[in-house]
Amino acid sequence: xxxxxxxxxxxGVLDPQGQAIQNALSGLGYEGVENVRxxxxxxxxxxxxxxxxxxxxxxxxxxxxxxxxVIETYxxxxxx
Amino acid sequence: xxxxxxxxxxxGVLDPQGQAIQNALSGLGYEGVENVRxxxxxxxxxxxxxxxxxxxxxxxxxxxxxxxxVIETYxxxxxx
Numbered sequence: 001x002x003x004x005x006x007x008x009x010x011x012g013v014l015d016p017q018g019q020a021i022q023n024a025l026s027g028l029g030y031e032g033v034e035n036v037r038x039x040x041x042x043x044x045x046x047x048x049x050x051x052x053x054x055x056x057x058x059x060x061x062x063x064x065x066x067x068x069x070v071i072e073t074y075x076x077x078x079x080x
Numbered sequence: 081x082x083x084x085x086x087x088x089x090x091x092g093v094l095d096p097q098g099q100a101i102q103n104a105l106s107g108l109g110y111e112g113v114e115n116v117r118x119x120x121x122x123x124x125x126x127x128x129x130x131x132x133x134x135x136x137x138x139x140x141x142x143x144x145x146x147x148x149x150v151i152e153t154y155x156x157x158x159x160x
Contacts, residue, residue: 006121032127041086041119047112065104
């Protein structure tokens with residue numbers, strides 16, 4: 001089973017990387033880019049085959065290691 | 081219109097960040113994590129409202145700036 005974890009900064013948390021991308025796009029002549037946020041995506045291959053067990057395990061991994069829940073939120077998507 | 085760009089390393093390109101995450105999860109006692117790959121997700125708010133124009137523009141941004149197409153692939157998802 002595969003898990004795709006998307007970790008993004010919470011609303012209201014400053015995102016200097018996103019700001020840098022927005023400035024760079026503007027410098028390259030791309031107009032109409034109003035806001036940019038950058039996050040991480042982590043793809044895990046799991047031995048577990050039960051969806052609900054895998055969901056619980058991956059959420060615990062996020063809380064423990066993958067996301068800093070003070071400033072970040074995470075989203076877990078499972079697929080076969 | 082919002083665009084979500086996911087940039088991941090191509091298959092076969094070494095991913096030390098993913099390897100570090102896998103080792104850390106193993107050290108924390110998580111078993112059954114067979115492979116980990118880390119990538120980036122970039123969320124753009126665009127002024128453009130036409131889907132096909134936006135798709136073309138974002139793909140060009142990926143080629144120019146957001147992804148290093150020598151070692152990375154990108155995927156664009158658009159939503160209202």
